[in-house]
Amino acid sequence: MIRSILSTTALAALVTLTAQSGVAQSIAGPYLAGRQAARHSDFEAAARYYTQALSRAPERAGLMEATVTSHLGVGRIDRALPIAKLMESRGLRSQSAHMTVIADLLAREEYDTFLARDVETLGIGPLVDGLLTAWAEIGAGLEDEGLARFDEIASERGVRGFALYHKGMALAGLGDFEAAEALFVDEAGPLQQTRRGAMARAEVLSQLGRNEDAIASLRAAFGSSSDPELSAMVLALEAGEVLTFTHITSARDGLAEVFYSLAGALRQEAGPDYTLIYGRVARHLRPDHVDALLLNADLLEEMEQFDLATAAYKQVPDDHPAFHAAELGRAAALRQSGKQDAAIEVLEQLAKRFGDLPIVHSTLGDVLRQQDRFEEAVAAYDIAIDLTGEEERGAWFLHYARAISLERLKEWPRAEADFRRALELNPGQPQVLNYLGYSLVEKQIKLDEALAMIEEAVAASPDSGYIVDSLGWVLYRLGRYDEAVGHMERAVELMPVDPVVNDHLGDVYWAVGRTREAQFQWMRALSFVDPDDADAEADPDRMRRKLEVGLDQVLEEEGAAPLKVANDDG
Structure with a gap:
């Protein structure tokens, strides 16, 4: 794979250069910066640093390979081409260099020149070479x-x-x-x-x-x-x-289709960085291949290159039928890069233009809900539910998501109705069972039904730390401390660095009289709290207070019911 080429051939080049201290010192900085950028799929920075290093050591095959690959990752065939041609003229075998030269020939429709190449020494791979040859012959x-x-x-x-x-x-x-x-x-x-x-x-x-x-x-x-x-x-x-x-209007379109269809297949087997190169070549051959553009943007998201992904999504023309899909993708990339307000703005504009698409409103609802803007989220989900038939596959989730928003707004009767409607549409759904059951216990109502729901959820998702934690916590809330211990310990095994789960285990340990272990768990939980996470459920101040005076005193200070008598052998 191309990533392995970056980490071996380029490294070999640097090792060779180390023996020549003057040259090594001049390229070590940009080379190492390029290598670090490549490891994080930052193709833009990798191309810049590798190009700088190559300018100081133009004979190094490993640096040539790394530079070509980085330029391909950004989609700059023109910048990769001179280096790729030089590599071929020197008899260097390189898949990325051969792909670059071939992409250029096919884009210029120089089919005879391509067909005259020796695929054994200048090819990409047996399947792609065969398909390209067939289309080039046409x-x-x-x-x-x-x-x-x-x-x-x-x-x-x-x-x-x-x-x-x-x-x-x-x-x-x-x-x-x-x-x-x-x-x-x-x-x-x-x-x-x-x-x-x-x-x-x-x-x-x-x-x-x-x-x-x-x-x-x-x-x-x-x-x-x-x-x-x-x-x-x-x-x-x-x-x-x-x-x-419209799918194929020329042989060049067919050649682009080869790279696009192979990118789709490679996605199941290869890394996103390698797959991206096939998608980039597909767009080079056919600039209006919007499906390839969307694939590339999705791959960039997968590699957490959110700015590049956002830019790619934005290239889809606003009059193209796939524009709404591109804008949904752009909103997702903006969300993941921390630009929540920009994502909401994109979705609100999309909702005005594509008001009859449920996915636009449901996605807007999801973003608003994650920003604790629950009233606006409910309004968005209302529209999505009105537009979605109850028989549709995702209808249950709309009711579930709206129920969460309503529960946060303390509109429990409406929330409970939505939770139960979600279960009617998707019986046994563990997330819904867990949330509804946990909420009932917190409200101290319908406790037998609530416990049965959470037990059913655990049976359906026994490796879900959150759901196993819910079962342990519900048993604790019911005063069944001994039964809670095993489930809480299992939850910590599944989610060892989650502060809430560790905090819960500490409370359970305290309730059964294992006070030192409880204090240890509270300290662990406190160490896992992210001070920069404003939305975190963990309460570090409460943890510190429990460490100072114990859980019983904290409950008394909060006006909560005291614990039952601990099972501590007297």
Whole structure:
């Protein structure tokens, strides 16, 4: 993988340079800074530092490799290209360098030059090389050879789905929709069943005059749920319009599809940094490939490169059918980077423009709830619930999320009704059982039902520290201290550095007379409190007070009921 190349070949270059102290001193700083940036997937900084180091030691193969890879991670094929060409001219084998040179040739549609390359020494990998060659042959006017090559690839073990998906796309791109549909229906593989594959097939069916079949195929793939892009397609089909086949309009589009489809497959097996490079090349070959853009932005989020992800999402044109999806992604990236107000603003604007989309309102509700803006969250969830059919898969969560907001607003009757509605829609859901059961115990009502709910939740999620903690804590609140001990100890095993869980265990230990162990747990809990977390549930002042005077005195000071007699053998 490319990450391993960064950590081995570039390191080898530095080790070699160390023997030449003058050169080593001049590049050590930028090299180490680049390596650190690369380890954190900060491609922008890595490219800058590696380029600086390479300018001082231009002969070093490891630095060339690292610099090319970093530029690819940012999507700057043009900056990686001169270094990649130099590496090839020197006979250096490098997947990232070969990918860069190939991307440039294909973007300029120099198919003959690409086909003349020796894939054994200048290729990317067997599957990608084969698919690229087939599409390049079609681009060079050798359609029969290209289609035959897809068949040849399909005969190889494990890659039949890839080959036939691309052959179907190629046939449709060449206008042979009958043959394309025959492949889609008879050789349906995993790629044909993706969102992109399903939409391509709908366009093929429409070209064949089979709009009703196209609608049925979309319903089978996506159910009754929809989004602006799918809705627009269905409306056009219902109106009798013939959909243009937009997924492949040229061989270059097909070549971009190779990198995009492989990126989707690699995501299940490779790291996001390696997968991102395939997505970057897909967009280089086809700048309007919005699906590739969304994939890249999602990968950047996964690598916690939130600023780059935000910038990527913002590149989706506001008139594109996927604009709402991009804005939802941008809001998520802003949230994760700590820019909560900016995220809320994005979602509020989106709600004005796409007011009929439940996901927009539910997402806005989630962000508002996490910011403790519960009244506004309830209003957003109200709209989302009104727009969502109760039979929809996610309807239970909307009631659950609204119930949490209502509970925080101390509107318990409405909250309880929502919790119970969520359980009707999703019976046995452990999060709902846990929250509702815990709330009932805190209110000292329906205690038998509450305990049964939490026990059911633990049975469903025995490795959830939060839920196991709830069971132990509920038993403690019921005065069943001995029974609580084992569950609280298990919760701490599952969540050893959670301050609330450790604090709870301390209280339980105190209740059974194990005072020294209780004090130890309170000290542990106090050490785990994050002073910068304003939303933390842990109360460090209460922990300190318990350490000073004990839990019994704290309860008396709070006006709470005293503990029952401890089971301490007298």
